[in-house]
Amino acid sequence: MASENSRSASLAEIISDSTTKIEAYRKEEGLPPLSLGPDAPLDVKYPPNIEQCRRALIDASLELGDLATGPVELRLVPGWAVMTMFAVTQFIFDFDIAHRVPLTGDVSYEDLSKTINVGASVLRQVLRAGMPYHMFYESRPGYVAHTATTKIMAREPLIKDWTGLSTDVLFPGGAGLTEALRREPAANDPAKTGFMLAKGEGESGMYMYLEKHPEQARRFAGVMGAFQQDEAYAPRHLIDSWPNDVQNGKLIDLGGSTGTVAFALAQAFPGLEIVVQDLPGALEAAKVQEGKNVSFMPHDFFNEQPIKDADVYMFRWVLHNWPDAHVQRILRALIPSLKPGAKVIIFDEIMPPAGTMTLSVERNQRNIDFGMLILFNSKIRDVEEWKEVITQSDQRFKVTGVRCPEDSRLSLIEIEWQP
Template sequence: METGTQSRILELAAEIQHCTQCLHDGLVADGQPLPSWELDTPPAPKLSLEGQAHQDALFEAMHELQALILGPVPYIFNKALESVYGLLGLHFATRFSLASSFPPGTTTTFATLADQAQIPESDVARYLRFAMTDRVFAEPSKGVVAHTPASKALASSSQLRAVLGHLGDEIWPSACRAVDAIQEWPGSEEPTQCGFSLAHDTDKVFFDDIKTDERRARRFAESLELLHQRPGFQIAHVLRGYDWGAIPFIHDQEKGTEEAASGVVVDVGGSTGTLGIALADAFPNLKRVVVQDLAPVTAASTVPDRLQGRLEFETHDFFADQTVKGADAYFLRWVLHDWSDHYAVRILRALVPAMREGSQVVVNEFCMPEPGELPPYQEKRARFHDLGMKQLLNAKERSKEDWKELFKTADERFTFQYISKPHMSELSLVVFEWRGSKGH
């Protein structure tokens, strides 16, 4: 007699079959190569929007089926082991540059790799054989090492190697000390009292600490480049997710002033201007786009000839009072999540002296899901980022209620407008408008 659990595992099996068939048929219809273990397989399948939805549903079903089939105790035990040891093989291969030490399509040996890296052959064998259980490298005959598509990707992409190096050297040790930091400094909002602080024995903020080592700083920058290339983080989502074409905002047509009709956008903490340039190119109604960051960044930034007179870089610390007065929109992308509420409130209050009636603050970050809003597998991806900010900076990703409370604490004249998440974007647009007397 079937129980509810037996019925559920058969439902999941059917869902996996259905989603796999849909993915297969979609790739064939689009003329895309099918996933395989051949070395020339693409780094990632190019999926349509429908295909991406099937992929998400497939992973969700696989995740749940694994939990049900294993049972609670083995499932938790296996997850704990994977969390502790899962990165070891990749960390080892990255640290000693093993993937890039021989060309794809050729083979080498454990002995040769050990000689090149100046480490014991026994360590090479045991760590790479662990990586092989995740299909990173292969051992076609005893002691012989060949590439798989995964190790080929590791050999070919300096950005992927940078991500793994950053994960192994910065994130992983910080995660191991995150709980210790909570016990050491309960309730702290200081960025120097977190897992990273303990793991690296430093009194510097994460960003300042890695700047002391050019190799670490360069690796972090490359890691961000690869992260920003993910489809869910593309600038295109920002361009179509907010009504930039409606700028300038004039809320009182009869009393519209030159200031109110300025057509100005300020990209606060906008780095080298990737977004600012895209905005100025896409929306000619924006008469002035100001990209603000610290001096080392702005000094290395250049205004394209086509945008002279409309785009500018300005050196500015976002903890200091905002210098561009009465702009239509102040945009912050991936800024506030780097800071605990205590410091994020300071950043928002620094905008207040510049605000005018109708000015908007547009934040582009994660909006943490409400409990049960997303399936567990998808929710986990968001929770990864939240815990990452906690262990590195004592910072956080925020939910809708968190955003409302944060802005209210900064100044009650910030009025919530909406939160939207453009289709296929991983980040949301959180919009507040200034209402009431002019900021002072």
């Protein structure tokens, strides 16, 4: 029995209980026990009760690990570990090691060294540094083979893109943060982020940088696509929370990319005529779909909105990329085109109040928020920050509702233009 004041003992109980339930479920389903070995199934979808146990297990083991590590080691070790994980991941990505190690079987350090033209001894040193973090393993002396976490890089182009984004974009961006803040203490200019300082100096911001780097733009779009595959970002959440009074009429989807969400909305509400607007480069891969009332139009949302008197102007998962002053400019650019009663719908991340999330969710949310800072000098706003930035754009924007659909990462903010 855990004593009342022992946090570690109650965490250990959660770990034991959750592990038992997860392993029992896997056995019932004919799945092997949890493993990161080369043959581990990559993507097990658990039913909600088991998924809840999995989340509890992650949270409890993270916290228990930290408690056992203690304050001194906790300060000293993770920075080093992160550096190792980052540099080894970058090495694997840049030399395309995941594709050069066979999916089944193994390859010798000697042979691998010849294919990538890096000395066998240093190759072994680098790969061995990644092995305690589950990246590759030595199947026999002198040979290296995949674990599940490296195999997925070879098998899934999206995971490869994601890895490249972390190593080429997020990490240099993070390393540039303090210098960026020295130069721009208010962190309110998208041209002066950690990333722009590290890689994009001279550009007005990340999206303009991507317009000039098509391969990186493709990768960025790929990663955004991967987010969308997560059920928590599925277009159905927007459809389920869509206001009843705007199911007919003209809808402008600003920053709507290639229209995935617009097509889903058009399917659900055939009475809507939808125009997707985005930067020209982002629209290059857009294709109209037969029978769906969706068209595309290049438009920079900092310029005055060319489509007058639409019923709804929507920003789905767009405005969290911009600092407050830019959000205000984007909203103000709509004003000359708004008829009284027009709706503006923002469907975006809302940061939950501090201290209300589990440890793993809090870390994930803060990672995303931090990513916004280093890439865009923006942030994930809480509900009050959203209301403030909207009404400071113009007092005639009235926030008439905020809805947080269950299981959705994005929430709906409904605004009415009341001149």
